[in-house]
Amino acid sequence: xxxxxxxxxxxxxxxxxxxxxxxxxxxxxxxxxxxxxxxxxxxxxxxxxxxxxxxxxxxxxxxxxxxxxxxxxxxxxxxxxxxxxxxxxxxxxxxxxxxxxxxxxxxxxxxxxxxxxxxxxxxxxxxxxxxxxxxxxxxxxxxxxxxxxxxxxxxxxxxxxxxxxxxxxxxxxxxxxxxxxxxxxxxxxxxxxxxxxxxxxxxxxxxxxxxxxxxxxxxxxxxxxxxxxxxxxxxxxxxxxxxxxxxxxxxxxxxxxxxxxxxxxxxxxxxxxxxxxxxx
Numbered sequence: 303x304x305x306x307x308x309x310x311x312x313x314x315x316x317x318x319x320x321x322x323x324x325x326x327x328x329x330x331x332x333x334x335x336x337x338x339x340x341x342x343x344x345x346x347x348x349x350x351x352x353x354x355x356x357x358x359x360x361x362x363x364x365x366x367x368x369x370x371x372x373x374x375x376x377x378x379x380x381x382x383x384x385x386x387x388x389x390x391x392x393x394x395x396x397x398x399x400x401x402x403x404x405x406x407x408x409x410x411x412x413x414x415x416x417x418x419x420x421x422x423x424x425x426x427x428x429x430x431x432x433x434x435x436x437x438x439x440x441x442x443x444x445x446x447x448x449x450x451x452x453x454x455x456x457x458x459x460x461x462x463x464x465x466x467x468x469x470x471x472x473x474x475x476x477x478x479x480x481x482x483x484x485x486x487x488x489x490x491x492x493x494x495x496x497x498x499x500x501x502x503x504x505x506x507x508x509x510x511x512x513x514x515x516x517x518x519x520x521x522x523x524x525x526x527x528x529x530x531x532x533x534x535x536x537x538x539x540x541x542x543x544x545x546x547x548x549x550x551x552x553x554x555x556x557x558x559x560x561x562x563x564x565x566x567x568x569x570x571x572x573x574x575x576x577x578x579x580x581x582x
Contacts (some may be wrong), residue, residue, distance in 0.1 A: 336376070
């Protein structure tokens, strides 16, 4: 089973464990590589992102742990960049300013107006529903189109490495507004996946929805994996952990799903380069 995780949150953003607690658990599990990717700052009041005045402390803390545990595990410093067009800072500039190792690009808030952002994530489906009806008049096609088009804009305009949970729009849907079998839904998704391939990006197979019982499938869904394999899209298994004990939850299940889809390996970060790691 994969012994690394590159999508990890800590108390610096909306995680519940300190970075050192996460490292300690990673060592206990025999992990070889650990990447911290707390949520990037956003210019409005929130409860999930690193505060602007804490970014330096975050980076210095991770670098300190990297040095302290250098003989036991490879530790890297990243951010999960929240893409909100016209509102957040340039990904490349952020990476260069803080000398980050790699970048994850994600969409959690759909829109480009601070007063009208549709929060499609979090634990409350009511928030999803309210945003859909308040900002998209309850038109799910319009909302889903906006979600995927925002991913498309991020892929086309920003510099990053891993695409985070790119079909997470399904999480609070739970079959209520649309089916993943709907042609229009698959057309939007495939447009985004085609751009991912064109930009040679890595897709994470995110297990968080399953172990948090917010989804019946991975992000992206199992039916997409054979398509990605045929397209030659590289993947990395991610738990998107917010507590140290979540570091490798459902990794075994994700690996089995990927093997069934035809994948022979995953991708890991190693001192400035991406390397292929074969499945056992």
